[in-house]
Amino acid sequence: MDTGLNLDAAFSALADPTRRAIVGRLAKGEATVMELAAPFKVTQPAISQHLKVLEDAGLVVRRVEGTKRPRRLAKAGIAAMDQWLAMLRKVLEKNYDRLDEVLADMEPQKRGERR
Amino acid sequence: MDTGLNLDAAFSALADPTRRAIVGRLAKGEATVMELAAPFKVTQPAISQHLKVLEDAGLVVRRVEGTKRPRRLAKAGIAAMDQWLAMLRKVLEKNYDRLDEVLADMEPQKRGERR
DNA sequence: GCTTGACATAAGCACACACTTATATAAGCA
DNA sequence: TGCTTATATAAGTGTGTGCTTATGTCAAGC
Numbered sequence: 001m002d003t004g005l006n007l008d009a010a011f012s013a014l015a016d017p018t019r020r021a022i023v024g025r026l027a028k029g030e031a032t033v034m035e036l037a038a039p040f041k042v043t044q045p046a047i048s049q050h051l052k053v054l055e056d057a058g059l060v061v062r063r064v065e066g067t068k069r070p071r072r073l074a075k076a077g078i079a080a081m082d083q084w085l086a087m088l089r090k091v092l093e094k095n096y097d098r099l100d101e102v103l104a105d106m107e108p109q110k111r112g113e114r115r
Numbered sequence: 116m117d118t119g120l121n122l123d124a125a126f127s128a129l130a131d132p133t134r135r136a137i138v139g140r141l142a143k144g145e146a147t148v149m150e151l152a153a154p155f156k157v158t159q160p161a162i163s164q165h166l167k168v169l170e171d172a173g174l175v176v177r178r179v180e181g182t183k184r185p186r187r188l189a190k191a192g193i194a195a196m197d198q199w200l201a202m203l204r205k206v207l208e209k210n211y212d213r214l215d216e217v218l219a220d221m222e223p224q225k226r227g228e229r230r
Numbered sequence: 231g232c233t234t235g236a237c238a239t240a241a242g243c244a245c246a247c248a249c250t251t252a253t254a255t256a257a258g259c260a
Numbered sequence: 261t262g263c264t265t266a267t268a269t270a271a272g273t274g275t276g277t278g279c280t281t282a283t284g285t286c287a288a289g290c
Contacts, residue, residue, distance in 0.1 A: 007132075007135065008130065008131075008132055011126055011127075011129045011130040011135070012126075012127065012130030012277095014126045015123065015126040015127030015130045016123075016127075016277090016278085017122075017123055018278090020122065020126075020199075023203065027202065027203055027206045032236080032237090033236070033237060033238095034235090034236065034237085042278085042279070042280090043279080043280070043281085044236085044237075044238095045237090045238080045239080045279085045280080045281085045282095046278070046279060046280080048237065048238060048239085049238095049239095049277095049278075049279085050278090052238090053277095066236090066287060066288075067235065067236045067237070067286070067287045067288070068235095068236065068237080068287095069236080069237065069238090073203065073206065073207060075207045078200065078203050078204055078207060079204070079207075081200055082197075082200045082201070082203075082204050084135075085193065085196055085197045085200060086197070087142065088138065088142055088188065088193050088197075089193060089194070089197050091142045091188070092188055092190045092193055092194075127247095131247090131248080133248090147266075147267090148266070148267060148268095149265090149266065149267085157248085157249070157250090158249080158250070158251085159266085159267075159268095160249085160250080160251085160252095160267090160268075160269080160270095161248070161249060161250080162267095163267065163268060163269085164247095164248075164249085164268095164269095165248090167268090168247095181256095181257060181258075181266090182256065182257045182258070182265065182266045182267075183257095183265095183266060183267080184266080184267065184268090
């Protein structure tokens with residue numbers, strides 16, 4: 001029942017804080033590699049590698065402009081994750097039982113076997 | 116702008132297909148470790164380890180019932196990711212140029228740290 | 231044509247991760 | 261009391277990831 005889109009790649013791409021920051025920057029609009037690299041301490045190759053991960057995940061697309069390769073967000077990848085999460089959100093909003101949640105959190109642990 | 120929840124942990128937890136399947140199963144309701152392990156070819160310890168990752172990410176909570184430890188979905192973690200993605204979706208759908216406008220357009224209560 | 235600027239790719243390394251088997255703990259039951 | 265069930269933790273191992281430096285490519289400008 002899967003759409004075939006790569007959720008693995010999308011979620012693991014966004015697992016990295018640098019890549020989430022890149023995506024956050026691209027939410028403001030198109031940007032070149034150099035522009036994307038500027039705020040970070042890492043080198044340009046590192047950013048290029050991050051961008052490759054984001055592109056392979058379908059979250060970002062590339063354009064050619066002279067010697068530059070501006071990136072922007074891709075709708076497909078974002079939509080796929082969003083859809084998966086929407087399913088969970090729907091379940092939670094419908095079934096969430098506040099009291100049970102509280103009780104689970106307050107469960108006595110006298111024997112200290114937790115974590 | 117931090118929800119207090121760890122997006123790093125949440126996204127990387129869901130990067131693993133086994134863990135996404137576990138979450139998918141929990142969307143149908145509470146389940147024990149053995150029940151969660153059944154559909155997979157991996158061993159029980161592996162599932163316990165996956166569950167620890169999901170719990171640390173705030174996506175799943177535990178309850179004590181005799182010798183069993185049934186898990187269920189936790190609303191907070193899912194909501195945090197959902198919110199982050201909603202911001203991106205909004206940018207893509209509305210074709211905004213600037214993130215600022217999107218943030219200004221979002222519900223005030225969802226923008227900052229509450230409580 | 232040669233240099234520069236913008237990027238991609240390659241190789242190597244340290245560390246994180248998913249898995250395994252083996253063992254520990256705790257509750258229920260004969 | 262011991263045996264079984266449910267789960268957690270430990271230790272070891274192979275694989276993956278993120279970073280680095282070094283180098284390659286390709287378009288622009290002189």
